[in-house]
Every structure is written in C-alpha cells, then in structure tokens.
Amino acid sequence: MARELQHGATIWDVARKAGVSITTVSHSLNGKGNISDATRERVRSVAAEMGYVADAMARGLRNSRMNAIGLVFRSLDSLGNYGPNGVDVFMKLAGAAAAETLNRNLGLMLVPDLTRAPLPPFSLSLDGYIVFAPHLDDPVIALLEKRGIPYVSWDRDPGRPGFRNWVAHDDAASTLIVLDHLAAAGAVSIAYVGGTDRNAWNFDCEAAYVAWCLEAGAEPRIHHVPERDGVEGGQEVGARILADGLPGAVFCLTGRHATGVAQAMQERGFSIPGDVLVCTGSDSEHSRQHQPPISALDVDIPAAAAALVQQLVDVMDGAKEPAPVLLPARFLERESTRPQTTPSR
Amino acid sequence: MARELQHGATIWDVARKAGVSITTVSHSLNGKGNISDATRERVRSVAAEMGYVADAMARGLRNSRMNAIGLVFRSLDSLGNYGPNGVDVFMKLAGAAAAETLNRNLGLMLVPDLTRAPLPPFSLSLDGYIVFAPHLDDPVIALLEKRGIPYVSWDRDPGRPGFRNWVAHDDAASTLIVLDHLAAAGAVSIAYVGGTDRNAWNFDCEAAYVAWCLEAGAEPRIHHVPERDGVEGGQEVGARILADGLPGAVFCLTGRHATGVAQAMQERGFSIPGDVLVCTGSDSEHSRQHQPPISALDVDIPAAAAALVQQLVDVMDGAKEPAPVLLPARFLERESTRPQTTPSR
DNA sequence: CAGCTACACAAAAACGTTTTTGTTCCGTAC
DNA sequence: GTACGGAACAAAAACGTTTTTGTGTAGCTG
Numbered sequence: 001m002a003r004e005l006q007h008g009a010t011i012w013d014v015a016r017k018a019g020v021s022i023t024t025v026s027h028s029l030n031g032k033g034n035i036s037d038a039t040r041e042r043v044r045s046v047a048a049e050m051g052y053v054a055d056a057m058a059r060g061l062r063n064s065r066m067n068a069i070g071l072v073f074r075s076l077d078s079l080g081n082y083g084p085n086g087v088d089v090f091m092k093l094a095g096a097a098a099a100e101t102l103n104r105n106l107g108l109m110l111v112p113d114l115t116r117a118p119l120p121p122f123s124l125s126l127d128g129y130i131v132f133a134p135h136l137d138d139p140v141i142a143l144l145e146k147r148g149i150p151y152v153s154w155d156r157d158p159g160r161p162g163f164r165n166w167v168a169h170d171d172a173a174s175t176l177i178v179l180d181h182l183a184a185a186g187a188v189s190i191a192y193v194g195g196t197d198r199n200a201w202n203f204d205c206e207a208a209y210v211a212w213c214l215e216a217g218a219e220p221r222i223h224h225v226p227e228r229d230g231v232e233g234g235q236e237v238g239a240r241i242l243a244d245g246l247p248g249a250v251f252c253l254t255g256r257h258a259t260g261v262a263q264a265m266q267e268r269g270f271s272i273p274g275d276v277l278v279c280t281g282s283d284s285e286h287s288r289q290h291q292p293p294i295s296a297l298d299v300d301i302p303a304a305a306a307a308l309v310q311q312l313v314d315v316m317d318g319a320k321e322p323a324p325v326l327l328p329a330r331f332l333e334r335e336s337t338r339p340q341t342t343p344s345r
Numbered sequence: 346m347a348r349e350l351q352h353g354a355t356i357w358d359v360a361r362k363a364g365v366s367i368t369t370v371s372h373s374l375n376g377k378g379n380i381s382d383a384t385r386e387r388v389r390s391v392a393a394e395m396g397y398v399a400d401a402m403a404r405g406l407r408n409s410r411m412n413a414i415g416l417v418f419r420s421l422d423s424l425g426n427y428g429p430n431g432v433d434v435f436m437k438l439a440g441a442a443a444a445e446t447l448n449r450n451l452g453l454m455l456v457p458d459l460t461r462a463p464l465p466p467f468s469l470s471l472d473g474y475i476v477f478a479p480h481l482d483d484p485v486i487a488l489l490e491k492r493g494i495p496y497v498s499w500d501r502d503p504g505r506p507g508f509r510n511w512v513a514h515d516d517a518a519s520t521l522i523v524l525d526h527l528a529a530a531g532a533v534s535i536a537y538v539g540g541t542d543r544n545a546w547n548f549d550c551e552a553a554y555v556a557w558c559l560e561a562g563a564e565p566r567i568h569h570v571p572e573r574d575g576v577e578g579g580q581e582v583g584a585r586i587l588a589d590g591l592p593g594a595v596f597c598l599t600g601r602h603a604t605g606v607a608q609a610m611q612e613r614g615f616s617i618p619g620d621v622l623v624c625t626g627s628d629s630e631h632s633r634q635h636q637p638p639i640s641a642l643d644v645d646i647p648a649a650a651a652a653l654v655q656q657l658v659d660v661m662d663g664a665k666e667p668a669p670v671l672l673p674a675r676f677l678e679r680e681s682t683r684p685q686t687t688p689s690r
Numbered sequence: 691c692a693g694c695t696a697c698a699c700a701a702a703a704a705c706g707t708t709t710t711t712g713t714t715c716c717g718t719a720c
Numbered sequence: 721g722t723a724c725g726g727a728a729c730a731a732a733a734a735c736g737t738t739t740t741t742g743t744g745t746a747g748c749t750g
Contacts, residue, residue: 010735010736011737011738012736020699020700021700021701022700022701022736022737022738023701023702023738023739024698024699024700026737026738027699027739030738032739033698033699033739034696034699035698035699036697039698039699051491054736054737055406055467055470055735055736055737056466056467056469056470057402057406057411057467057470057735057736058406058705058737058738059737059738060402060467060705060737061400061402061403061406061705061706061707061736061737062704062705062736063737063738064705066402066467067467068454068466094440094455095439095455098455098456098457099457102457102465105463105465107454107456107465107466107467108454108455109452109453109454109455110452110453110454110455111443112443112444112447118450119398120447120450120451120452121401121411121413121450121451121452122400122401122402122405122412122452123452124353124398124401125401125402147353288634289638293634355705355706355707356707356708357706365729366729366730366731367706367707367708367730368708368709368731368732369729369730371707371709372708372709372729375708377708377709378709378728378729379727379728379729380728380729381727381728381729384728384729399706399708400705400706400707402705402706402707403705403707403708403735404707404708405735406705406706406707406734406735406736406737407708407734407735408707408708408709408735409735
C-alpha cells in the first residue's frame with residue numbers, strides 16, 4: 001500500500017497556466033520586480049485558484065531562511081522528563097509561544113535537546129532559538145554561538161555576563177515580595193530551599209534571600225535539593241529543616257519541593273499554615289493540588305512568550321541593540337500562607 | 346550591525362578536505378553506494394572533525410521528506426486561546442509528543458491553525474500531522490486529505506466513519522464509569538452538560554449517557570454550553586439545571602463548565618458534595634483548584650502521545666493497515682463526589 | 691533616425707543535497 | 721590479446737525556489 005505522495009502545484013505549473021515565466025510568477029506573488037498590474041493580478045488569481053503555496057524547503061534552501069524558530073527547554077532536559085506533572089510552566093510557554101509566532105508567520109519547533117546525538121534533523125537550520133533556563137556555561141548556547149544561530153534565552157546564562165538577549169522575571173524583587181509576605185504573616189525564621197541546577201534563577205533567588213536575611217538580621221537557613229528529586233527530595237529536605245528546629249516559614253523555589261516539604265511537615269503533625277507557612281517560587285500542579293493549596297509566585301506566561309519572541313525577531317533582524325527584559329511577578333496567595341480565619345481545631 | 350550568518354560546512358567542503366567527490370561523501374555518510382571501507386571511514390572522520398551536518402532543507406528538497414511532523418489543536422483553535430488556563434491537556438500532549446518524536450529523530454512543529462490565511466510557512470511541507478480533536482467534517486482534515494499529507498487524529502472525525510487512523514479514549518466506557526460512580530455515591534437524578542463543538546467526544550459521551558439513562562430507567566437531563574463560554578457558561582447552565590429541580594449529580598464534560606456549575610450551585614446555598622455531586626470528563630486547572638476539588642476523568646498523556654506518534658509513523662511508512670487505538674481512562678475521585686465522612690456543619 | 695531609457699518579461703544561476711548514470715582501472719577468462 | 725565484469729569513484733541531473741542578468745520593444749530626446 002505505497003502511499004501516493006501527491007505534491008502540490010509547483011511554480012512551473014502556475015507559470016504554464018498563466019502563460020508567463022516562473023520569474024514573473026515569483027515576482028508577482030512576492031511583490032518584487034517590475035510587473036504590470038494586469039499581469040500581477042492575473043498570476044495571483046491563477047495561483048490562488050490552483051492552491052499554489054511555495055515549497056518551504058526550496059524557498060528556505062534558496063534564501064537560507066526557513067521561517068521557523070526552535071524552542072528548547074534546558075531545565076526539562078536535565079529533568080529527563082517530558083511528560084511533565086508539575087512542570088506545566090514549560091508547556092504553557094510552548095503554547096503561548098506558538099500563538100505568538102503564528103502572528104508573525106513563523107513556525108515553532110519543539111527541540112528537546114540540542115547536545116544529544118544524533119541531532120534532531122534540522123535543528124541547525126532553524127532561524128533562531130528560544131532557550132528556556134540555560135545552565136551555567138550551557139553547552140546548547142555554546143553550540144548556537146558556534147553555529148552563529150541567533151538566540152534569546154529565558155533567564156540569563158550566568159556564565160555569560162556580556163550577553164544581553166534575555167527575558168526573565170525579576171527574581172530578586174520576587175524573592176523580596178515573598179519574604180516580606182511571609183514576614184508579614186508572622187514568620188520569624190524563614191528557611192530557604194533551592195535547586196542544584198546552576199542557573200540564574202537559583203543564583204539570584206538565593207542571593208536575594210541572603211541579602212534579605214542580612215537586612216532583617218536573621219540567620220540564613222539555606223538548603224539545596226536536586227530538581228530531579230522532586231517531591232521525595234522535598235520530603236527529605238523537610239526532615240532536615242525540622243532537625244534544625246521548626247521555622248516560621250519555608251520558601252521553596254520549585255513547586256514539587258514545596259509539596260514534599262509540606263508533606264514532611266504535616267506527617268510530623270505540624271499544621272499548615274497553623275504551625276508553619278510554606279510557599280513556592282514556581283507554581284505547579286503539585287502545589288495547586290496539595291491540601292492546603294500552596295501559595296506561589298505566578299508567571300504571566302503569554303507576556304513572557306511575547307517578550308521572548310519579540311526579542312528573538314529583533315535579534316534575527318539585527319534591528320535593535322539587545323537589552324534584557326525584566327518582567328514583574330505576582331504572588332498568588334493560597335491557604336498555605338494565609339493568616340488563619342477559621343479555627344482549625 | 347548586520348549579523349554575519351556563518352553557514353556550516355557544506356558537502357563540498359568535506360569533499361575537498363577528504364580529497365573525494367561529493368558523491369562519495371554523501372554515500373559514505375549515508376551508508377549507501379559502493380565505497381571502500383578505508384575511504385568511507387576517512388570521509389566520516391573528516392566530516393565529524395568539521396562538524397558537518399547535512400542541510401535539512403537541501404536534503405528535504407531533494408527527497409521531499411523534512412523529518413518533521415506537525416501538531417495541530419483543533420479545539421484550541423475554536424477556543425481562540427493559546428495561553429490556556431484550564432486546557433493544559435493540550436500543552437502536556439505537546440511536550441509528550443515532542444519527547445516521543447525526538448526518540449525517532451523527528452522534529453515536532455506546533456501549528457496553530459491550518460485553515461487561516463496566510464498559512465504558516467511550511468505547514469504543507471511537513472511529513473505528517475497529528476490532529477487533536479477534529480470537528481465534524483473538519484476543514485483541516487479536508488485540507489490534509491486534499492494535499493495528500495498523512496495524518497492521524499486524536500478522537501475521530503465524526504464525519505469520516507471510514508477513516509481509521511485515530512487514537513482516543515474509550516468515551517463510552519469512561520462515561521459509564523463516571524455515571525456508575527455517581528449512582529453508587531447515591532445520586533438518583535444525574536444531569537449531563539456537554540459542549541457544542543461537533544466532535545466525537547461530545548457525541549459519544551452524550552450517546553453513552555442516554556443509553557445509561559435508558560438502562561437505569563432515568564429521564565435524561567441534557568444541557569449544552571459552547572466550549573468557549575467557559576466558567577461563565579457553566580454558571581448559566583447551572584442555573585438552568587436548578588430551574589428543573591436539584592439533581593443528585595451533574596456530569597460536565599469540560600472542567601471549566603463543571604467549575605461554573607459548581608459555583609452556581611454553591612452560590613445558591615447548595616453544598617458539594619453534601620447536596621449535589623459534580624464531576625467532569627476533562628480535568629483542568631479550574632476543576633483542581635475549585636473548593637472542593639472536582640472529580641475528573643484522567644488522561645494518560647504520555648501514553649496517548651506515544652500511541653499517536655507511533656500510528657502516524659506507521660501511516661507515513663505505509664507499513665501497517667491502520668486500526669484505531671482505544672485507551673482506557675481513569676477516574677480521579679476528589680472531594681466533589683466523595684461520600685461525606687467529616688460532618689460539614 | 692540613431693541612441694538612450696524605461697518597461698515587462700524571460701533565461702539562467704545558485705542554494706546543498708541525493709541519486710542516477712558514467713568513467714576509469716584492473717583482474718580474469720576465453 | 722581481446723572481451724568482460726566488477727570495484728571505486730566522479731559527473732551530472734534533479735528537487736523548487738529566488739535573484740541576477742539578459743533581451744526585446746516602445747517611447748522619447750537631440
């Protein structure tokens with residue numbers, strides 16, 4: 001049952017039917033060259049009637065532009081898991097970016113990992129890349145640099161201070177918002193749980209936490225768990241935190257760690273938010289579904305996607321001098337950090 | 346500041362450096378032709394050393410295979426919203442499909458809408474398509490058929506009974522699971538709320554509901570709300586349902602409708618699950634975040650993605666005779682349908 | 691009326707592959 | 721000693737565009 005791949009009409013078919021050369025067809029459709037209005041219109045109607053669409057690969061081959069960009073998720077790569085429960089930020093971003101690229105008549109390609117061989121077929125032919133959460137000295141970025149492929153990143157690569165084509169949340173400001181909120185809710189001692197990926201998010205939030213503690217005269221209580229350890233890792237660190245004494249609040253960067261910490265606390269008989277507050281810097285399915293639901297920093301995904309695509313297009317056009325874009329974050333207060341109104345016992 | 350787009354090495358560069366013709370390079374790398382082992386190995390090492398990767402567009406132009414497939418979300422198109430809150434199923438599927446295609450060395454392209462002009466550039470050059478939730482007589486499918494582009498769909502197109510390249514949940518069985526569960530939890534009269542999109546999901550679930558009512562000797566109570574009306578639409582239909590008398594349970598196909606229905610009930614002083622049970626056939630952020638959390642049918646996204654990609658590859662290769670794949674669904678019991686254990690007042 | 695310009699279009703080159711068809715060399719059989 | 725065949729490679733065509741260069745005609749100038 002060999003499938004008959006019937007290719008669409010080519011530029012030759014259109015030329016023949018319109019009684020002109022292929023040059024004229026190309027020029028007519030692309031608004032170039034010197035064609036009389038009558039001819040141009042006739043060619044256009046013939047093309048439309050035949051449903052002619054220029055072959056993307058031939059066009060791309062000719063002018064080395066394929067009108068598509070790539071989206072690569074670095075932190076997901078390190079998580080080794082693309083069927084994500086709890087990392088839905090990434091997938092929402094993909095959807096928002098797809099909508100944004102459509103408006104600019106660009107395709108969006110999901111590229112899982114650029115460093116793993118064999119390379120996804122035409123990952124290197126794409127016009128540009130959005131790199132989500134690059135690591136320190138990220139090899140994917142090194143590859144893109146070497147190939148001269150334009151890119152922007154969500155969060156900066158901490159190892160490339162001179163690079164300015166990135167969009168990110170203002171992690172320092174966000175961290176302060178969270179810590180101030182926890183303090184206002186009555187927490188005196190606030191523990192911090194970060195990941196081990198060496199990315200700007202981990203670095204900046206921790207730095208902001210340390211600065212805040214210094215300011216507040218509090219002793220920093222910093223813990224690290226590998227991102228991939230997920231909820232279980234959170235449970236372990238929860239135990240470690242308790243070993244040092246019950247804090248007033250725990251701020252975990254990832255939603256899965258926060259969920260694990262909350263579980264550890266609750267298993268040991270502490271109530272949330274009665275005895276200890278818990279919140280996360282990154283919302284996830286886990287944090288939403290937990291009982292009580294866990295407060296989180298919220299991300300305006302469509303705005304982030306729009307900023308990233310806009311910046312990438314700017315870079316590809318070489319139009320503007322690049323400048324980082326900082327987006328504000330919003331704190332989503334849920335029950336886990338809400339001052340108690342109804343008596344729990 | 347014109348960016349210097351430095352193209353990678355071409356097959357000519359490799360040929361020159363290895364002292365052979367481009368034919369020999371191509372054959373060496375692709376394991377074709379009649380090349381001595383010594384030459385083949387030498388060419389390969391030269392190519393590797395230069396970091397040569399065959400240009401995807403030239404290769405695609407030559408053998409009309411671009412090694413990438415498209416993913417198009419029909420129901421999202423009708424929802425007109427790609428920054429989805431409450432439709433995260435789609436984005437998870439995209440991630441899972443991306444992982445699945447990588448394993449097969451295929452690229453995955455997100456294509457928002459194939460019928461809107463201007464067409465995304467090389468949407469028609471892709472090797473195949475996964476169509477998510479096609480409508481009745483879906484124009485996207487018609488376009489793919491006309492162009493001879495292979496495709497598989499998630500859910501069948503109800504207007505194409507002969508087409509067999511689809512993967513879906515067993516909607517009839519799932520509906521019965523839900524209804525039986527509601528009945529077991531004590532609901533006597535069960536209202537049904539479906540969408541207005543003319544897709545198989547709506548059709549099959551409603552048919553199963555009607556059959557179940559017939560069997561149980563109950564009067565069907567069917568309501569419809571446009572998918573795009575979301576939570577507000579659910580609130581309205583909730584009011585309509587109450588106008589006919591409080592049912593024992595309401596089964597809403599979409600999570601956003603279910604949320605709206607639950608809100609309407611609660612605003613009027615009815616407790617969930619105390620006075621009325623509510624559940625949904627499609628989990629969403631809304632249904633999870635609602636208080637109480639709303640029970641839902643759960644979808645094994647990675648399994649669905651794997652099945653879809655596998656089937657599409659089969660179709661593209663023309664290998665196997667196509668056959669529909671039916672996946673089982675799982676019922677996620679949450680508080681909204683759980684028999685009460687703690688007294689609520 | 692020669693020469694120039696502008697116009698409207700056509701021919702051909704180029705993009706980087708893969709594949710089909712040639713070519714050369716060498717060993718072997720008749 | 722000529723014919724044959726296979727091994728190892730090279731040349732060239734083809735994929736469908738875009739863009740550069742070319743060509744012929746008409747209108748205008750001096």
